[in-house]
């Protein structure tokens with residue numbers, strides 16, 4: 001009903017707007033004296049966490065992109081190799097697992113059958129399992145050794161939004177806790193990252209203010225038949241998520257690519273008028289990657305692509321080449337995904353709405369898929 005939507009046109013619009021709170025609530029009680037201290041991880045004991053040799057993240061859909069994003073942070077901070085696998089692929093290919101492997105499942109609902117089966121399989125093979133889940137008492141957390149709940153609040157819209165940002169926040173807390181226990185960063189370095197995480201809710205609120213610009217763009221693009229998304233480093237999973245959102249909601253053929261892969265194939269798709277969203281790394285924080293992505297933009301612009309850039313506030317280098325720009329506040333590189341995803345979520349909802357589609361209940365999809 002309208003009152004349940006709190007005045008918003010859809011649950012999805014409401015849930016997008018709730019992301020600052022979703023992250024704040026996920027951080028609550030898990031930061032002490034400027035350090036990530038996740039009480040739920042005490043189930044393992046520091047010696048077990050210190051002895052982990054490999055992490056495998058299993059998830060489906062949007063949750064898998066949260067996992068792909070977190071891989072960069074876990075490897076950088078805690079120096080543990082991370083593989084991210086779709087749950088249904090993981091289980092059926094004889095994965096190599098042992099009791100020094102930690103399997104992290106990510107599931108908003110905690111009921112996705114493919115992910116549940118992956119967790120059961122991993123535990124039978126001797127691996128430890130942590131669940132990142134948004135639903136108290138769901139099946140996957142019950143089948144896991146420990147659970148870090150995201151506290152995004154109930155997510156009703158089929159397409160996940162606040163669930164995603166809360167998942168990344170929870171995974172970053174995990175990564176910072178692990179890095180502390182494993183001594184892979186100094187307490188000072190850890191505190192800097194924790195402070196970045198704590199600054200995210202306010203930056204999310206700022207990012208959400210661009211609704212009108214996103215709305216304008218969507219109304220111009222209602223006849224678009226295909227959209228490409230490019231990203232690099234942590235921007236890559238965000239490109240994939242942006243494409244998924246458009247498929248799910250606007251029924252448009254959308255593909256995400258790693259920007260560096262452009263010249264190895266996708267550039268052949270560029271023809272005049274082709275819209276391409278580009279998640280641009282920070283010119284300060286990612287000084288080595290920023291020029292590479294700007295040169296990707298120039299290459300496709302020269303072939304007639306219409307560029308919609310998601311760029312850091314004050315990034316002047318992209319302006320001459322972009323047809324539209326959505327700005328995100330300054331953040332350290334690993335934290336940019338939490339912000340860059342927001343305009344993409346908003347664009348998907350706006351385009352679907354402009355096309356007259358039901359954004360909360362897209363055709364053929366279910367909120368949680370409880371069959372294999």
Ligand code: G6P
Pocket residue numbers: 060061062063106107108109110111112115158159160365366367368369
């Ligand atoms: C379904 C939903 C997606 C979601 C995926 C994983 O396919 O339509 O939006 O990302 O399931 O759901 P989970 O509850 O496991 O995060």
